[in-house]
Amino acid sequence: xxxLFKTLSYLALWVKSKGYLALIENSILWRVVLLL
Numbered sequence: 012x013x014x015l016f017k018t019l020s021y022l023a024l025w026v027k028s029k030g031y032l033a034l035i036e037n038s039i040l041w042r043v044v045l046l047l
Contacts, residue, residue, distance in 0.1 A: 018044065 022041070
């Protein structure tokens with residue numbers, strides 16, 4: 012759970028930094044990260 016929490020925290024900061032559209036654009040990359 013700790014790893015997932017860190018991932019979500021980083022994701023939140025990343026969204027603020029890059030923008031939501033960028034997140035959608037890289038959704039496949041995030042799916043791979045979550046699978047790992």
